[in-house]
Amino acid sequence: MTDSRIANVELGTGGPEVGVQGLGCMGMSFAYGPTDADEARATLERALELGVTLFDTADMYGLGENEKFISPFVKAHRDEVVLATKFGIFRDTAEPTKRTIRNDTPYIRQAVEGSLRRLDVEVIDLYYMHRRDVNIPIEETVGTMAELVREGKVKHLGLSEVTGGELRAAHAVHPIAAVQSEWSLFSRDIEAGVVPAVRELGVALVPYSPLGRGFLTGSFVNADQDLTSDDFRRTMPRFTGDNAAANAALLEPVRAVAEAHGASPGQIALAWVQQQAALLGLPVVPIPGTRKRTRVEENTAATRIVLTEDELAVLEPIASKVAGDRYADMSFSSAGRE
Ligand SMILES: NC(=O)c1ccc[n+]([C@@H]2O[C@H](COP(=O)([O-])OP(=O)(O)OC[C@H]3O[C@@H](n4cnc5c(N)ncnc54)[C@H](OP(=O)(O)O)[C@@H]3O)[C@@H](O)[C@H]2O)c1
Numbered sequence: 252m253t254d255s256r257i258a259n260v261e262l263g264t265g266g267p268e269v270g271v272q273g274l275g276c277m278g279m280s281f282a283y284g285p286t287d288a289d290e291a292r293a294t295l296e297r298a299l300e301l302g303v304t305l306f307d308t309a310d311m312y313g314l315g316e317n318e319k320f321i322s323p324f325v326k327a328h329r330d331e332v333v334l335a336t337k338f339g340i341f342r343d344t345a346e347p348t349k350r351t352i353r354n355d356t357p358y359i360r361q362a363v364e365g366s367l368r369r370l371d372v373e374v375i376d377l378y379y380m381h382r383r384d385v386n387i388p389i390e391e392t393v394g395t396m397a398e399l400v401r402e403g404k405v406k407h408l409g410l411s412e413v414t415g416g417e418l419r420a421a422h423a424v425h426p427i428a429a430v431q432s433e434w435s436l437f438s439r440d441i442e443a444g445v446v447p448a449v450r451e452l453g454v455a456l457v458p459y460s461p462l463g464r465g466f467l468t469g470s471f472v473n474a475d476q477d478l479t480s481d482d483f484r485r486t487m488p489r490f491t492g493d494n495a496a497a498n499a500a501l502l503e504p505v506r507a508v509a510e511a512h513g514a515s516p517g518q519i520a521l522a523w524v525q526q527q528a529a530l531l532g533l534p535v536v537p538i539p540g541t542r543k544r545t546r547v548e549e550n551t552a553a554t555r556i557v558l559t560e561d562e563l564a565v566l567e568p569i570a571s572k573v574a575g576d577r578y579a580d581m582s583f584s585s586a587g588r589e
Contacts, residue, residue, distance in 0.1 A: 255548075263453060263455035267428075276321050279317060283482055297547050307459075336375055336379070394424055411430070411459075417588075437573050462550075467517055505566065
């Protein structure tokens with residue numbers, strides 16, 4: 252299978268070398284309905300065979316269950332896997348639907364110990380602040396994260412859903428290897444403020460939900476009708492009601508480009524992320540999430556698709572036409588603070 256392996260890239264200036272596509276593990280324990288655990292485990296192994304090395308989790312995915320789930324895989328391949336996890340969204344077991352953002356030092360110290368324990372590793376390769384708590388100066392938060400690097404608990408630092416200004420302030424305290432934010436054919440708000448800062452500082456961009464949470468693959472249209480009652484996507488304005496139908500129509504040009512390449516719409520969405528990043532001069536490692544071997548094969552194969560200038564022009568206007576925000580509460584995103 253050597254020729255189907257994906258290429259490698261440096262994860263930001265001075266960051267670790269990783270496969271050009273990572274794997275989002277969230278859905279294996281959280282947010283996207285029922286999971287077949289055996290197939291999910293096999294998906295982790297298949298991804299690694301295909302050259303995927305950046306594996307993404309967070310302490311809040313399934314209240315720690317996702318970290319526990321991937322731990323045996325990570326430990327079995329510790330030298331090959333670049334392990335990324337996150338702190339900052341506190342969910343109480345007594346009240347799991349409520350989320351509180353915490354960036355204070357005592358919380359970070361408690362969170363990192365919890366992640367190290369659940370993952371059962373000595374060090375986290377990439378430790379992200381998952382969300383920004385605006386009540387705590389970012390310099391203070393990153394100062395604490397830098398202490399974790401000095402103490403050997405963490406190797407590299409990342410930030411998720413920060414604004415360009417927040418990234419610059421953080422990077423002045425300690426080098427930031429990666430910014431993780433939503434970026435896809437459907438979600439391009441970060442191009443205004445975050446992308447210029449990322450490029451200027453040599454930070455890697457790790458786009459999450461590059462498949463538009465699965466919508467860009469055409470695997471569902473209306474979250475209320477097509478997904479299980481506990482699926483997180485039912486809270487997202489763009490996937491429900493009239494918005495869902497209007498947005499599904501936006502996939503027509505994606506399907507047409509896919510057909511021309513003998514590819515799937517999801518592969519075109521992934522190829523777009525890689526190619527748009529190259530045009531903007533950004534190191535990029537998208538982390539599509541899947542729990543299925545055939546899909547990780549399909550997704551990694553997308554790194555070999557090259558879109559023409561005409562195709563990129565056809566895809567260009569899609570994001571501006573999307574109906575509905577990406578979160579019900581946009582203060583949860585960097586765009587809500589730009
Ligand atoms: N930093 C943050 O705030 C944040 C937020 C959200 C996500 N994330 C991270 O980013 C990762 C990816 O984001 P995401 O999972 O939200 O969205 P995504 O990667 O855009 O889409 C995932 C969805 O697409 C489906 N899918 C994947 N490949 C497919 C294919 N080839 N054909 C058809 N369907 C396919 C998956 O279903 P199956 O699993 O059933 O294949 C899943 O429902 C997450 O796993 C998580 O690690 C981070």
